[in-house]
Amino acid sequence: MSKTAKSMGEQAHAMLRHQIISGAFAPEQPLRLAQLQERFGVGFSPLREALTRLTAEGLVTSEPMRGFRVAPLSLEDLRDTMETRAFVETEALRRSIRRGDDDWEARIVSSLHALGRQFERSSPDQPESLAALEERHRDFHFALVSASGSRRLEQIIDSLYVGSVRYRMPSLSNRHSAPARDLMAEHGAIADAALARDEALATRLLAEHYHLTAEMLSQAQAAPLDRAV
Amino acid sequence: MSKTAKSMGEQAHAMLRHQIISGAFAPEQPLRLAQLQERFGVGFSPLREALTRLTAEGLVTSEPMRGFRVAPLSLEDLRDTMETRAFVETEALRRSIRRGDDDWEARIVSSLHALGRQFERSSPDQPESLAALEERHRDFHFALVSASGSRRLEQIIDSLYVGSVRYRMPSLSNRHSAPARDLMAEHGAIADAALARDEALATRLLAEHYHLTAEMLSQAQAAPLDRAV
């Protein structure tokens, strides 16, 4: 389970994905095969497979005979993605509250706890700790909706998460992005409402959480653009 | 726009996709590279790319070092997929009714008309006409939700459609699948309600349409299993 030497394709996929998400490549930047081959030390075939998969995930775009490039970011897409997340995840949360068993509750409690611990531990100086924080954050939100009973909803939630994480990563390291917001309190309130099986409150809090996030990220996203001009 | 000689990868992707959807390959059947190479006359690389893309689309599964196989079908997945379609598309329809302009209305009218024509023309004897009918059906449903204003919702709807079309194709050619159902009347009623901007009615009819379809396909899907046992 642990020693399994992953295939080159898997490795290339994981590395590229991580670097794109963490912003090592700029949006719209062309991804040249030769350059990537040197950078990761893998051949053409695994790279193509990785890029094809990333294209399907929406992190990369491709035009025939013109290669691959990092998928663009836009305010429009950010808004759309966060709104859609709110729409889909509130439904998944609603179903989870109805169907969730003891294990579901345990997953929420434990992932919230882990998120809190990592939150205390993290600082903007350490990029790794921010990656770990993002991981915990993701785990908590997935735990919330993990009893929806719908494989399809889970897949959709997953792909929307991928579509939104690139907007959050840069702003995590930016102090301006968390001006007057108590993230742990928001998460705690959502968890409490979910565990209390209060559908209306839990879904309302979750939707507000996403709308708030959307606005903050929009500002963080718009700021660099203003400066650039 | 038309003469563009598509790349081998595109071709392989399109052909494989079509054959899987139309049921030329059985679910869970292994897809051997050598076999596909002979069948389509393309090399390993384009085939791998095609299979990787199809895996991302959910039509194919892959296990490391054990190759690719046609994705399985199940009653569970059918139910889940159709329920999720109803959930997502009713929202997209709601938004389209609010935001749709003259072009949106025109798309509905024209695609409904084209669907009706193809419906008259089609017979179970001609596989091509059924493929054309499926195409028209798809176009109509996409037209309904084509003014939602959300790229993400459109993507989700698209991927759920792909996930459901394999269940419908086999049952299209099966007479038992359309016992006492006036499909054109259902579609006409949905279109009328949408054009009349009656959100509540249109979304209710659309949801019922999908629930009915889910039940019919479930029976068609369960039948062969009963016989096999």
Add this chain to the structure above:
DNA sequence: AATCAACAGATTTTCGCAAATCTTGTGTTC
């Protein structure tokens, strides 16, 4: 001066072979 054609360099896409891995069938041992 502007437009277009053609050439050279760079890049993507494709192919066939070698290496790594899995599967199947056979023989041996307890």
Add this chain to the structure above:
DNA sequence: GAACACAAGATTTGCGAAAATCTGTTGATT
């Protein structure tokens, strides 16, 4: 007789070179 090890065949995966395509530049023509 059952379980295991092992070898042979089949299959996937990875690599580098060759072919096809695109991009940018130079030079000729109007």
